[in-house]
Amino acid sequence: MSVKKKNWPLWEIFVRSKNGLEHRHFGSLHAADAEMAMENARDVYTRRNEGVSIWVVESKNITASNPAENGEMFEPAQDKVYRHPTFYHLPDEVKHM
Amino acid sequence: MSEKEVKNTWAERSRSLEEIFEARIARDEKIEPKDWMPEKYRQTHIRQISQHAHSEVVGMLPEGNWITRAPSLRRKAALLAKIQDEAGHGLYLYSACETLGISRDELYEQLHSGKAKYSSIFNYPTITWADMGAIGWLVDGAAIINQVPLCNTSFGPYARAMVRVCKEESFHQRQGYEIMLTLCRGSEEQKAMAQDALNRWWWPSLMMLGPTDAESVHTEQSMKWKLKRKSNDELRQQFIDQTVPQADILGITMPDPDLKWNEKTGHYDFGEIDWEEFWQVVKGHGPCNKERMTARINAWNNGEWVRDAAMAHAEKNANKKVAKAS
Numbered sequence: 119m120s121v122k123k124k125n126w127p128l129w130e131i132f133v134r135s136k137n138g139l140e141h142r143h144f145g146s147l148h149a150a151d152a153e154m155a156m157e158n159a160r161d162v163y164t165r166r167n168e169g170v171s172i173w174v175v176e177s178k179n180i181t182a183s184n185p186a187e188n189g190e191m192f193e194p195a196q197d198k199v200y201r202h203p204t205f206y207h208l209p210d211e212v213k214h215m
Numbered sequence: 216m217s218e219k220e221v222k223n224t225w226a227e228r229s230r231s232l233e234e235i236f237e238a239r240i241a242r243d244e245k246i247e248p249k250d251w252m253p254e255k256y257r258q259t260h261i262r263q264i265s266q267h268a269h270s271e272v273v274g275m276l277p278e279g280n281w282i283t284r285a286p287s288l289r290r291k292a293a294l295l296a297k298i299q300d301e302a303g304h305g306l307y308l309y310s311a312c313e314t315l316g317i318s319r320d321e322l323y324e325q326l327h328s329g330k331a332k333y334s335s336i337f338n339y340p341t342i343t344w345a346d347m348g349a350i351g352w353l354v355d356g357a358a359i360i361n362q363v364p365l366c367n368t369s370f371g372p373y374a375r376a377m378v379r380v381c382k383e384e385s386f387h388q389r390q391g392y393e394i395m396l397t398l399c400r401g402s403e404e405q406k407a408m409a410q411d412a413l414n415r416w417w418w419p420s421l422m423m424l425g426p427t428d429a430e431s432v433h434t435e436q437s438m439k440w441k442l443k444r445k446s447n448d449e450l451r452q453q454f455i456d457q458t459v460p461q462a463d464i465l466g467i468t469m470p471d472p473d474l475k476w477n478e479k480t481g482h483y484d485f486g487e488i489d490w491e492e493f494w495q496v497v498k499g500h501g502p503c504n505k506e507r508m509t510a511r512i513n514a515w516n517n518g519e520w521v522r523d524a525a526m527a528h529a530e531k532n533a534n535k536k537v538a539k540a541s
């Protein structure tokens with residue numbers, strides 16, 4: 119009996135819909151290698167001219183933040199109101215600022 | 216703390232997590248894969264999303280039957296494109312489902328073993344070209360009614376997949392209706408063929424929207440999680456109300472002597488659905504259940520050497536690159 123072979127790894131697909139816009143996450147798919155991931159991404163995610171550029175990244179190479187730690191991660195930004203222009207009070211006569 | 220105290224504290228903690236979770240959904244916040252979620256939410260979503268994915272994939276089979284016999288190049292190109300879209304829909308949905316921590320292999324295994332269901336409509340045969348028209352018009356039509364509310368469902372990856380799916384479905388329904396229109400404006404025989412297809416697909420299409428509300432087990436929970444926004448019976452009524460006038464334009468009639476406009480309710484009244492037939496097909500006794508499953512299982516098994524060869528090729532290339540670099 120043959121040994122159970124490895125499954126095709128998972129890839130995350132990013133598509134730039136037109137020049138001037140950033141690549142956006144479109145979804146994922148399985149493929150044996152990057153080249154096949156690219157071909158499959160073309161067929162799965164850009165059948166109607168949805169893109170002009172594709173990035174494929176093997177999912178295991180992505181490090182994601184943990185939503186359970188969103189407090190420590192994002193709350194420090196919440197009390198720094200002085201990072202916003204409305205924090206600074208100027209007289210109404212001051213224009214263009 | 217005693218063991219019992221620990222257990223109680225844990226139960227309390229998870230209860231409050233669950234309350235926070237339900238409140239988020241009530242506020243129309245989306246749930247993303249790595250967020251905490253109740254186990255039941257995860258399981259229900261795996262079941263529904265995978266069932267949906269399987270339906271897209273098995274749904275390619277009845278139409279695949281007519282690709283080589285499409286009456287013109289225009290029809291053939293359209294049918295091929297439609298079926299390719301359905302493969303895409305299956306892929307978007309499998310990917311969304313996998314974010315819940317189940318592998319593609321497990322999902323296929325559930326389909327092949329019969330543990331997972333797919334839409335019972337795909338267990339009916341496609342015996343004439345008019346069936347390609349009736350499927351696009353009625354089956355994709357009913358699917359759209361089911362799917363549009365899901366674009367706002369609570370689980371982010373599912374909602375995003377549905378937005379993409381819904382964008383593509385409109386062409387499916389229109390190409391089907393155009394086939395019907397062409398047949399109905401053709402010879403007597405062609406029009407009879409269209410009528411025959413409507414006769415066979417009408418009732419199964421109504422069943423596609425699910426059991427009546429009285430029999431539907433999941434509705435209340437599904438409403439809360441926005442997996443459902445309207446009940447099966449409401450969706451069915453909506454489908455009937457919008458489809459009957461379309462049949463009038465074709466000049467063919469629904470196979471239902473009780474179907475008539477009700478001034479008072481502002482809806483069509485319709486005859487009794489044969490739910491016994493529905494449950495028989497769900498349980499595996501439809502005309503094509505065996506054929507469909509055999510086709511899927513064979514595709515998977517016969518493709519194994521291709522998957523293995525592609526993987527071996529990829530590994531060999533990767534090793535070559537490493538050898539070159541060192």
Ligand SMILES: [Fe+2]
Nearest residue numbers: 271300301304
């Ligand atoms: Fe579809």
Ligand SMILES: [Fe+2]
Nearest residue numbers: 301355384387
């Ligand atoms: Fe479709």
